Amino acid sequence: MHAQPQHMDTRVLHDAVKPDPETGATTPTIVQSTAFAYETAESLEAVFSGREPGYVYSRIANPTVTQFERRITALEAAQGALACASGMAAISATALALAGTGDEIIAGNSLFGGTHSLFSRTLSRYGIVTRFVQATDANAYRKAITDRTRLIFVESIGNPKLDVPDLAAIAGVAHEHGVVFAVDNTLATPVLLRPKTIGANLVIHSTSKFINGHGHAIGGIIVDCGTFDWSSPRYAHLHPLHKRIGNLAFLSYLRSQVVRDLGCCLSPFNAFLMMIGVDTLAIRMERHCANAGQVAQFLAGHPRVDRVRYPGRPDHPDQALAQRQFGGRYGAVLTLELADRTSCFRFINGLKRARNLANIGEVRTLVIHPASTFCREMSVEDRAAVGVSDNLVRLSIGIEHPDDIISDLEQSLAMI
Ligand SMILES: Cc1ncc(COP(=O)(O)O)c(C=O)c1O
Numbered sequence: 258m259h260a261q262p263q264h265m266d267t268r269v270l271h272d273a274v275k276p277d278p279e280t281g282a283t284t285p286t287i288v289q290s291t292a293f294a295y296e297t298a299e300s301l302e303a304v305f306s307g308r309e310p311g312y313v314y315s316r317i318a319n320p321t322v323t324q325f326e327r328r329i330t331a332l333e334a335a336q337g338a339l340a341c342a343s344g345m346a347a348i349s350a351t352a353l354a355l356a357g358t359g360d361e362i363i364a365g366n367s368l369f370g371g372t373h374s375l376f377s378r379t380l381s382r383y384g385i386v387t388r389f390v391q392a393t394d395a396n397a398y399r400k401a402i403t404d405r406t407r408l409i410f411v412e413s414i415g416n417p418k419l420d421v422p423d424l425a426a427i428a429g430v431a432h433e434h435g436v437v438f439a440v441d442n443t444l445a446t447p448v449l450l451r452p453k454t455i456g457a458n459l460v461i462h463s464t465s466k467f468i469n470g471h472g473h474a475i476g477g478i479i480v481d482c483g484t485f486d487w488s489s490p491r492y493a494h495l496h497p498l499h500k501r502i503g504n505l506a507f508l509s510y511l512r513s514q515v516v517r518d519l520g521c522c523l524s525p526f527n528a529f530l531m532m533i534g535v536d537t538l539a540i541r542m543e544r545h546c547a548n549a550g551q552v553a554q555f556l557a558g559h560p561r562v563d564r565v566r567y568p569g570r571p572d573h574p575d576q577a578l579a580q581r582q583f584g585g586r587y588g589a590v591l592t593l594e595l596a597d598r599t600s601c602f603r604f605i606n607g608l609k610r611a612r613n614l615a616n617i618g619e620v621r622t623l624v625i626h627p628a629s630t631f632c633r634e635m636s637v638e639d640r641a642a643v644g645v646s647d648n649l650v651r652l653s654i655g656i657e658h659p660d661d662i663i664s665d666l667e668q669s670l671a672m673i
Pocket of ligand 1: 319343344345346372414441443444462463464465466475476477516653
C-alpha cells in the first residue's frame, strides 16, 4: 500500500487538506479579513521585512487563499502557487513578471481570445512583443526564439480551436534556450495532465472553469513547478532574489512585486468556492470527458452537422498525441459546424437545457457562438488562426445524463 494516495480521485480530496487545527472544522475556514494585527511595531516590522512569516494584508496573501494555493501545488506536484483574481490576471501577472519593454513572448496562435488580446494589443502598447506561431509546430517556436525571448506560452488544449500542441517537444525547445515554458492547462486540468511531467516550468489555470466547476466564482492560479533555474541570464531582474532565497525567486517576485502592485488578488470567499470545486474535480472530469465523447460521436453522425472537432475523435489531426498526452481523456469542450451563422443561432435558440453563455467547465452543458461573442473583436485572420468561423458553435459538455444532453441537441438540430 502507498502511504501517499496515487489516484487523482483521492488526491483532490486529501492532498494538503486537514481539518482546522483550532476548531476541527472540516471545510476551509474563510478568513474574511483585510489586514492582520500584531502586538508590537517590532513584530509587524519583522513580518513586513520578510524576517518572520505571517500575513499582513490580503492583497498580498490571505490564509484561505494560501490553503487553495497549497491544494493546487500538491495536485501539480509543484514547488508553489499564487492565486489571482481571474485567469487573465494570472496570465497578465506572469507575463509582466518575466518580460519588460523590448522583451518578447512566443505564443501558440490558437489561444483563448482574452489571452490573444492581452498579448497582441495590451502588452504591445508597453513594448512587449508577442510572436504568434503555429501552435502545434514545435519547430516554429525554435525559429521564433531571439535573445529577447522571455516566455513561451501555449494552451494544452486550445480554446476554442481544440488543437493539441506537443508539449514535451516545445518544452525541449524552451529548455535548449533557457526560456521559461508556461502551459495554460485550463481545459485539461491536473486530472488529465500535470504539465510538469512533460517539462513545463509554469502552469496556469483559469480556475473559473473546471476547478471551480459550478460557475459561481472567477479566479486563476500560477503554479511554479520548481523546474526552472531562475538564475538563468535571461531573467537578470530575479537574480538578487535568487541569491537570497534560491529557486523561490520567481514566486516571491510575483507576489511581493507584481501581484502586490497590480492588486489582482483572489478573494478569500472565492478561494473557498474554488476549494469546494477541487473536492469533486476528478469525478466531474471523468463524467465531463465520457459525456463529451458520446456527444461528439452523436454529432459526427448527424446529417445537419458538417464537422465536429474534439481531440478524442479519430479524424482529429492531433488525436494520437492527445491520447498520449492526456491518457485517453480529452476534456469537455467540442465544436461543431453547421451550414451557416443563421443555422447556428437557430440551433442555440432551440436548445431547452444547454445554457447560452460565455463560459466553459460548469456542471451544466453550455453553448455559445464564438464569432459573434468572445471572438468578435478579432480580425478575420486571427479568427481563422483560432479556428473560429461564422458557422461554428462551441459546446462545453456538462455532467447531466448523456442521453438527456443528446436528446436536447437532437431536438434542436431537427428544427434548424
Ligand atoms: C484557456 C483559457 N485561459 C484563460 C482564460 C481566462 O480566464 P478568466 O475568465 O478566469 O479570466 C480563459 C477564459 O475563458 C480560458 O478559456
